Amino acid sequence: MKKIIFSTLLALSLIPLHSLASENAGWDAYLGGDYQAAYQQWLPIAQQGNAEVQHMMGFMYLEGQGVERDFVQAKQWFESAAANDYIAARFAIGTLYENGQGVAIDKKVALKFYKEAALAGFIHGQFYLGLQYTNGDLVEQDEYQAFSWFRLAADAGDPAAQYYVARFYQQGVGVEQSIESALEWFQQAAKQNLADAQIELGKLYFEGNQVTQDTFLAMEWFFRAAANGDIEAQYTLGRLYSEGSESGDILRNPHLANKWLRLAADQGHTLARNELENLKRIQANNRKKYPPLLPNSLYNRYG
Numbered sequence: 001m002k003k004i005i006f007s008t009l010l011a012l013s014l015i016p017l018h019s020l021a022s023e024n025a026g027w028d029a030y031l032g033g034d035y036q037a038a039y040q041q042w043l044p045i046a047q048q049g050n051a052e053v054q055h056m057m058g059f060m061y062l063e064g065q066g067v068e069r070d071f072v073q074a075k076q077w078f079e080s081a082a083a084n085d086y087i088a089a090r091f092a093i094g095t096l097y098e099n100g101q102g103v104a105i106d107k108k109v110a111l112k113f114y115k116e117a118a119l120a121g122f123i124h125g126q127f128y129l130g131l132q133y134t135n136g137d138l139v140e141q142d143e144y145q146a147f148s149w150f151r152l153a154a155d156a157g158d159p160a161a162q163y164y165v166a167r168f169y170q171q172g173v174g175v176e177q178s179i180e181s182a183l184e185w186f187q188q189a190a191k192q193n194l195a196d197a198q199i200e201l202g203k204l205y206f207e208g209n210q211v212t213q214d215t216f217l218a219m220e221w222f223f224r225a226a227a228n229g230d231i232e233a234q235y236t237l238g239r240l241y242s243e244g245s246e247s248g249d250i251l252r253n254p255h256l257a258n259k260w261l262r263l264a265a266d267q268g269h270t271l272a273r274n275e276l277e278n279l280k281r282i283q284a285n286n287r288k289k290y291p292p293l294l295p296n297s298l299y300n301r302y303g
């Protein structure tokens with residue numbers, strides 16, 4: 001009897017380990033772009049009731065990853081995951097009704113699922129409702145409702161929501177205007193490397209608009225965004241170094257202007273390209289007017 005009990009317990013203990021191994025193998029395949037292998041690993045696990053994997057199966061049918069795109073199948077898998085209390089699946093069902101994928105477009109039903117997910121704590125759902133109440137697409141515009149949903153997502157740590165909360169405080173939309181609160185939320189989002197927040201802080205401190213002017217703090221935020229590859233921050237730095245600042249805090253530096261404008265131009269920024277061409281013309285004229293003393297000098301190369 002003891003041997004039978006032991007064998008049974010051993011067999012039962014191996015089931016979740018095997019499922020976990022298959023689930024992990026599925027993730028490895030999926031993240032590696034081998035969607036068919038991921039599907040094969042995940043299908044038995046999804047059929048056993050794993051809610052997260054059921055949600056991923058729905059997503060694969062939605063996007064046609066490793067399987068033929070099938071909105072009806074996607075909906076069935078999302079519904080299975082939602083029935084197992086996977087809240088992201090409720091949001092996914094909402095997108096199907098909003099976009100008419102496998103079902104007739106029904107904005108009321110979409111909103112119902114979005115709210116269910118958001119109220120259950122799904123941060124992306126909270127943020128999305130904030131956008132909807134801001135733009136008035138699925139619902140009538142309501143700046144107070146928008147702020148309320150953004151604030152929920154912001155409190156949960158979502159940087160994009162923190163940025164919107166900051167903007168609402170800055171403009172006094174949906175909440176009493178508070179520049180101090182706006183700065184606090186901009187900084188929280190910026191510290192999570194949200195470029196829009198970093199650029200906004202840079203502009204605020206550079207212009208001294210609503211805050212004490214601080215060129216060096218402004219440049220710090222511009223540099224952070226530009227170093228993360230943000231095209232607008234790169235262009236802004238290029239312009240600042242190209243023209244210098246009226247206060248004299250930033251001196252003209254054609255070499256640095258060239259560097260940042262080129263980075264922005266290489267990403268397709270049209271104004272950066274134009275500014276770069278203008279900078280080249282100025283550099284060429286300077287070389288004609290002031291021949292360099294040394295053939296390989298920095299001035300000769302960068303104006």
